[in-house]
Amino acid sequence: xxxxxxxxxxxxxxxxxxxxxxxxxxxxxxxxxxxxxxxxxxxxxxxxxxxxxxxxxxxxxxxxxxxxxxxxxxxxxxxxxxxxxxxxxxxxxxxxxxxxxxxxxxxxxxxxxxxxxxxxxxxxxxxxxx
Amino acid sequence: xxxxxxxxxxxxxxxxxxxxxxxxxxxxxxxxxxxxxxxxxxxxxxxxxxxxxxxxxxxxxxxxx
Numbered sequence: 001x002x003x004x005x006x007x008x009x010x011x012x013x014x015x016x017x018x019x020x021x022x023x024x025x026x027x028x029x030x031x032x033x034x035x036x037x038x039x040x041x042x043x044x045x046x047x048x049x050x051x052x053x054x055x056x057x058x059x060x061x062x063x064x065x066x067x068x069x070x071x072x073x074x075x076x077x078x079x080x081x082x083x084x085x086x087x088x089x090x091x092x093x094x095x096x097x098x099x100x101x102x103x104x105x106x107x108x109x110x111x112x113x114x115x116x117x118x119x120x121x122x123x124x125x126x127x128x129x130x
Numbered sequence: 131x132x133x134x135x136x137x138x139x140x141x142x143x144x145x146x147x148x149x150x151x152x153x154x155x156x157x158x159x160x161x162x163x164x165x166x167x168x169x170x171x172x173x174x175x176x177x178x179x180x181x182x183x184x185x186x187x188x189x190x191x192x193x194x195x
Contacts, residue, residue, distance in 0.1 A: 002151070002156075005156075067154070067155040067156050067159050068155065068159065068170065068171045068174065069155070069156065069158060069159040069162055069168050070156060070158070070159070072168075126158075128167070129158065129161075129162040129167050129168055130158070130161070130162075
């Protein structure tokens with residue numbers, strides 16, 4: 001069981017990194033590699049999308065293979081992260097719409113916030129059961 | 131919920147890691163159950179009961195505080 005969990009974690013890490021890599025290619029490729037060629041750009045975006053879907057499946061497999069305590073820890077963290085993402089995301093958007101901040105609200109900032117929140121919450125929840 | 135898991139494990143000379151492997155959970159889960167920070171699911175409780183050949187209610191019991 002432990003071996004299978006490690007294998008699932010490894011698979012998830014591989015798909016996550018390949019998703020990040022294809023995201024970087026799709027983002028910077030049009031400007032620095034293929035000079036804005038629209039077919040290549042569409043292909044890069046499609047490849048990135050497919051890798052994202054495969055990463056989600058790998059994450060589901062990893063999650064389903066966790067034991068009951070680990071699943072509880074991750075579920076609690078996910079619930080809080082989802083709530084935080086909606087509340088903070090909409091507040092951030094409101095700040096932009098009402099011109100209380102003098103720059104555009106970037107989705108990447110929200111992604112970073114969600115990732116860090118999840119990481120911190122999983123750490124806190126794991127420590128609660130030590 | 132209270133339990134006698136730590137005592138039973140010691141009587142059978144199992145480490146937390148051994149027990150976790152046999153029951154099919156992580157070592158952290160065994161530790162959390164022993165410290166009464168986490169109540170196991172019914173399937174896990176049944177597997178523990180079967181391993182120690184004892185009824186569930188003699189391993190896990192409810193004590194009102």
